[in-house]
Amino acid sequence: MERRRLLACVIVICLISLCVARELNVKSKYALPAIYNHTLATILVEYSSAVYMSDLTELFTWTCERCNGLTKGFEMIELIVDVQACLQAFVGVAKDLDAIVIAFRGTQESSIQNWIEDLYWKQLDCNYPGTSDAMVHHGFYSAYHNTTVRPGILSAVKSARELYGDLQIMVTGHSMGGAMAAFCGLDLRVNFGVHNVQVMTFGQPRIGNAAFATYYSKLVPFTTRVTNEHDMVPHLPPYFYLFPGKTYHHFPREVWLHNLGFGTLVYQIETVCDSSGEDPTCSRSVSGNSIADHLTYYGVEMGCDAEVACKMVMHPALAAYSKTDEAGNFVLSRDGAISVLRINRESDAQSTTS
Numbered sequence: 001m002e003r004r005r006l007l008a009c010v011i012v013i014c015l016i017s018l019c020v021a022r023e024l025n026v027k028s029k030y031a032l033p034a035i036y037n038h039t040l041a042t043i044l045v046e047y048s049s050a051v052y053m054s055d056l057t058e059l060f061t062w063t064c065e066r067c068n069g070l071t072k073g074f075e076m077i078e079l080i081v082d083v084q085a086c087l088q089a090f091v092g093v094a095k096d097l098d099a100i101v102i103a104f105r106g107t108q109e110s111s112i113q114n115w116i117e118d119l120y121w122k123q124l125d126c127n128y129p130g131t132s133d134a135m136v137h138h139g140f141y142s143a144y145h146n147t148t149v150r151p152g153i154l155s156a157v158k159s160a161r162e163l164y165g166d167l168q169i170m171v172t173g174h175s176m177g178g179a180m181a182a183f184c185g186l187d188l189r190v191n192f193g194v195h196n197v198q199v200m201t202f203g204q205p206r207i208g209n210a211a212f213a214t215y216y217s218k219l220v221p222f223t224t225r226v227t228n229e230h231d232m233v234p235h236l237p238p239y240f241y242l243f244p245g246k247t248y249h250h251f252p253r254e255v256w257l258h259n260l261g262f263g264t265l266v267y268q269i270e271t272v273c274d275s276s277g278e279d280p281t282c283s284r285s286v287s288g289n290s291i292a293d294h295l296t297y298y299g300v301e302m303g304c305d306a307e308v309a310c311k312m313v314m315h316p317a318l319a320a321y322s323k324t325d326e327a328g329n330f331v332l333s334r335d336g337a338i339s340v341l342r343i344n345r346e347s348d349a350q351s352t353t354s
């Protein structure tokens, strides 16, 4: 009797462990990342930096000065430019990461100072669709959802998947571009059932309330929100800790970069913060009073290369092969454009040498 019971027990335990093992197998199909991967961060930050470049020919052909380094060999699929809203984003394939990379440019206003000051007054004024109490700021929300950016991204992801299969998707961006990256990751997960999506943002502002943060982090758990030292932007719009239910609230998981040291011995520390999104021992433990800290992440220069707002430069041959709508917004796609450009480059070279 005892022995039989013991046997039954053993069988049950075996079955359970088999189930667990199978579940683990399923989970590891996409080789999901550890909580924080420093190497990956140093690569994605270069994509977030490159998307700011104003010379679209160099950006599209991945020959810009911010396009070498750790992102060499990137294959651009589509470059999307919303001229009206002054937005820029691209989609392509990074073979070394085995991933589709989507990057969003941050704000390109002539004065980043003004843009940051405006962040103080952003209201939570838009209900995130399909949720009961998740609120976001409509400006951030519509920069992604109500411009030519979203359809451009979605069609590029579709072509990338047709060309390369079911690769994982990494969405990244700096500042306002980080806010758009978060909305994009969530959109891919919620509306297109993409499970293997991860988001990594740099110096991103808060975009919604606590209910939104909870909703977001359940659906896009592989999210890293990197903050740097005293960078102002992650402190905005403000978090009022007396009204945690009514105020803006960050989603997890923050990784706070900061220096620790005395005199000539300075160490860069990367603190992986708690799962609350508002870890009081991370960037919230210091005051957000620096724009300089907003403009450099991992030693990489972020922000625009041109002083003029919405400046862009493009080879006329490339323009001819872009899809442009009546408002002047356009998408450059790989199909056609690259070969046309190459031919033009060759004839340019010939005409200068002859």
Ligand SMILES: *[C@@H]1O[C@H](CO)[C@@H](O)[C@H](O)[C@H]1NC(C)=O
Binding pocket: 033, 034, 037, 038, 039, 040, 096, 097
């Ligand atoms: C971190 O990311 C790099 C680049 O994608 C990858 O090669 C490495 O395996 C990752 N490490 C872990 C522990 O996931």
Ligand SMILES: *[C@@H]1O[C@H](CO)[C@@H](O)[C@H](O)[C@H]1NC(C)=O
Binding pocket: 138, 142, 146
């Ligand atoms: C979307 O954009 C259009 C035109 O830019 C604007 O009229 C409309 O109010 C916007 N809708 C939302 C929900 O922001």
